[in-house]
Amino acid sequence: MRTVNRSRKGRVVWSLLAVIIGLFHFIPLFISMNLSLKPKTDLSSRWMFPGELYFENFRYAVEKAKIFLAMKNSAIITIIGVTIVVLIGAMAAYPLARNRSRFNNRILQFVLAVMMVPPLSMLVPLVTTMTRIGGISTYWGIILVLVTFQLPISIFLYANFIRTIPMELDEAALIDGCSRFSIFFRIILPLLKPVTATVIILTGVAIWNDFQFSLFLLQAPKMKVVTLAVFTFFGQSSSNPGAAAAAAIVAVLPVVVLFMFLQRYFIKGMVDSAVKG
Amino acid sequence: MNSFKRIMILVLIAATGSFLFASGQQDEGVVELTMMINFGADTATAVAFEEVVNAFNNEYDGIEVTLIAGDANYEALMKSKMATNELPDVWSTHGWSVMRYSEYLLPLNDQGWGDRLNPAIKPVITDSNGNFYVLPLDVDLAGVSYNKSVVKAAGVDIADIRTWDDLFAAMKKIKAIGVTPVHIGGKDNWTIGNFFDWTAPAMYVTDPDNNSSDELLNGDFDTAKWEILAGLFKEMNEKGYMNVDNLTSTFSDSARALAEGSAAFEFYGNYVLTEAWTYNPNAELGFFPVPAFYKSDSPSLISGERAAIGVWKDSEYPEESMLLLNYFTRPENMTKISASSAIPAGFSDVESDTGKLKDDYSRWFGTPAFPYFDRAFLPSGMWDTMCSTGAGILSGDMTTADAAAKMNEDFNRMYK
Numbered sequence: 001m002r003t004v005n006r007s008r009k010g011r012v013v014w015s016l017l018a019v020i021i022g023l024f025h026f027i028p029l030f031i032s033m034n035l036s037l038k039p040k041t042d043l044s045s046r047w048m049f050p051g052e053l054y055f056e057n058f059r060y061a062v063e064k065a066k067i068f069l070a071m072k073n074s075a076i077i078t079i080i081g082v083t084i085v086v087l088i089g090a091m092a093a094y095p096l097a098r099n100r101s102r103f104n105n106r107i108l109q110f111v112l113a114v115m116m117v118p119p120l121s122m123l124v125p126l127v128t129t130m131t132r133i134g135g136i137s138t139y140w141g142i143i144l145v146l147v148t149f150q151l152p153i154s155i156f157l158y159a160n161f162i163r164t165i166p167m168e169l170d171e172a173a174l175i176d177g178c179s180r181f182s183i184f185f186r187i188i189l190p191l192l193k194p195v196t197a198t199v200i201i202l203t204g205v206a207i208w209n210d211f212q213f214s215l216f217l218l219q220a221p222k223m224k225v226v227t228l229a230v231f232t233f234f235g236q237s238s239s240n241p242g243a244a245a246a247a248a249i250v251a252v253l254p255v256v257v258l259f260m261f262l263q264r265y266f267i268k269g270m271v272d273s274a275v276k277g
Numbered sequence: 278m279n280s281f282k283r284i285m286i287l288v289l290i291a292a293t294g295s296f297l298f299a300s301g302q303q304d305e306g307v308v309e310l311t312m313m314i315n316f317g318a319d320t321a322t323a324v325a326f327e328e329v330v331n332a333f334n335n336e337y338d339g340i341e342v343t344l345i346a347g348d349a350n351y352e353a354l355m356k357s358k359m360a361t362n363e364l365p366d367v368w369s370t371h372g373w374s375v376m377r378y379s380e381y382l383l384p385l386n387d388q389g390w391g392d393r394l395n396p397a398i399k400p401v402i403t404d405s406n407g408n409f410y411v412l413p414l415d416v417d418l419a420g421v422s423y424n425k426s427v428v429k430a431a432g433v434d435i436a437d438i439r440t441w442d443d444l445f446a447a448m449k450k451i452k453a454i455g456v457t458p459v460h461i462g463g464k465d466n467w468t469i470g471n472f473f474d475w476t477a478p479a480m481y482v483t484d485p486d487n488n489s490s491d492e493l494l495n496g497d498f499d500t501a502k503w504e505i506l507a508g509l510f511k512e513m514n515e516k517g518y519m520n521v522d523n524l525t526s527t528f529s530d531s532a533r534a535l536a537e538g539s540a541a542f543e544f545y546g547n548y549v550l551t552e553a554w555t556y557n558p559n560a561e562l563g564f565f566p567v568p569a570f571y572k573s574d575s576p577s578l579i580s581g582e583r584a585a586i587g588v589w590k591d592s593e594y595p596e597e598s599m600l601l602l603n604y605f606t607r608p609e610n611m612t613k614i615s616a617s618s619a620i621p622a623g624f625s626d627v628e629s630d631t632g633k634l635k636d637d638y639s640r641w642f643g644t645p646a647f648p649y650f651d652r653a654f655l656p657s658g659m660w661d662t663m664c665s666t667g668a669g670i671l672s673g674d675m676t677t678a679d680a681a682a683k684m685n686e687d688f689n690r691m692y693k
Binding site: 040041043060064065123124127128131136215216219220221231232233234235236237238239240241243 | 315318343344345349351357358465467529532533536537546548549551558
């Protein structure tokens with residue numbers, strides 16, 4: 001009897017803790033919602049609910065920051081960018097993981113070393129190069145740069161994961177007459193789903209949230225991405241946090257909904273890759 | 278798996294398509310110009326610019342101007358553009374037309390409107406050879422911004438504030454009624470640099486008996502004077518005359534505090550007043566000249582560029598860019614831009630609607646005006662030192678002597 005009581009008490013404590021942590025995470029969203037529904041002239045505390053709902057901020061977000069256009073741009077860049085990172089990352093990792101020569105190890109170490117370089121340290125040459133090749137304010141320009149900086153982590157994760165897949169699979173396929181390419185596409189790629197989920201989350205979030213490269217490389221108003229659209233409302237001598245909060249909420253909604261539907265896949269993928277990787 | 282593969286192939290095809298599509302877009306026969314301004318997209322000034330640019334686009338069929346409104350990173354963006362020598366055709370110079378941008382801009386002396394320039398702005402935008410590189414659409418003529426209701430409630434008469442001693446006496450009275458005398462938004466550390474830009478002229482250049490302008494321009498920095506100035510800043514903080522969160526609050530907080538009446542004085546341009554009115558349109562706000570430091574001196578105003586535009590010297594379309602620039606000299610366009618910040622127009626013969634500040638402008642008409650201190654008397658690069666040493670004093674990491682020594686060190690290094 002006492003054990004049952006204790007376990008029930010334990011469960012209550014854990015649930016309470018979960019609620020508190022949940023509330024804590026809800027705070028930024030709560031303040032953003034309050035801000036977005038108040039006019040700038042409402043000087044009440046940001047913790048207070050608005051007296052009456054004010055939707056002008058959302059109109060600002062749509063008209064001034066062109067948040068829907070920005071979401072479209074972000075979606076295009078993220079989807080294409082992540083796909084390229086996944087494909088090239090996996091294809092590059094496969095030989096590096098399977099053929100463990102000294103040369104390949106050096107390559108893998110080099111890839112790791114590249115991850116340590118702060119991307120912004122090469123901003124000026126990068127912007128110069130992109131300007132010369134006409135990559136400013138184009139989808140391909142920003143995708144090229146973002147993919148370049150995301151590839152090392154993807155190659156690293158894939159290489160580690162592929163090493164845990166038994167070589168016998170490749171050998172059996174070779175005996176059956178598969179080429180190296182077909183082994184990769186037919187045998188290995190399907191087994192990479194768990195780690196692919198991790199790569200998609202990591203690179204997808206990084207590309208969606210990218211601010212610095214987008215700031216310097218996407219200057220045409222029609223090419224603005226979500227982060228730049230939200231930042232529209234922060235100038236040096238003026239700012240409009242309410243409109244920025246409204247833009248952020250509009251931008252975050254589809255991602256939240258998507259995550260809620262797909263979260264079990266993501267979490268499963270992450271756990272699987274953690275166990276196997 | 279098949280569907281997984283199919284999706285990936287489709288996306289790759291889409292990617293390739295977008296590569297080709299994005300790089301192939303351009304209308305034939307239309308000159309495309311880019312214009313960048315340092316005003317946020319939702320500000321009144323950016324809206325005014327947009328209206329003028331739209332009118333220009335409608336009037337000139339063969340030219341299409343894309344206006345890019347700036348944000349808080351405008352300066353960083355322009356620095357990277359200078360480093361890559363890839364600048365927009367026309368851009369606003371946010372106070373740096375001479376010191377920073379002149380080598381990238383076309384001189385505008387031959388445009389025929391040089392003699393119409395407002396005398397308060399002409400010296401600010403003219404270099405030592407007599408060249409000017411921007412069209413100033415307005416004049417950032419300002420002093421100490423203040424909340425009239427607060428000052429009245431504390432029993433302070435602005436006309437009595439002529440020296441720093443008077444200002445300290447006023448701050449004491451304001452503190453006594455429970456209001457923060459001076460608000461600094463030090464998280465945006467330019468606000469600290471701005472304090473020194475406002476107050477240093479009184480120490481170094483406004484008083485004929487204590488004028489160090491020649492020494493400064495000849496590379497001689499008076500460290501002792503800076504230590505006194507930094508001392509005033511420190512004293513204000515130590516006596517509780519500044520907001521306690523002076524290192525963690527922002528410029529927006531300053532504007533809001535002024536609007537709410539929880540702060541009395543602020544050392545910013547009049548843009549803080551227009552921003553404060555967005556929080557509280559009924560706030561009674563104004564400005565008064567910066568107090569003198571020496572007894573023999575009188576208060577003075579600060580003048581500088583606000584909305585000033587220039588043409589890139591390597592622009593692919595210099596003629597069209599110049600056409601755009603000169604379009605802004607039309608009185609109705611210049612009035613539109615200057616009235617958006619409620620400040621005087623850049624040409625003497627163009628009227629501006631200074632709106633709620635009309636009375637203040639007429640009250641202080643004739644007060645001597647001096648340029649932003651760092652832009653006129655310090656070598657390029659000193660702005661950051663002013664900001665960081667000021668922040669060091671507020672945080673207690675630096676003594677006033679340390680701050681002055683650092684200023685002197687950087688002055689000598691950058692002057693060379």
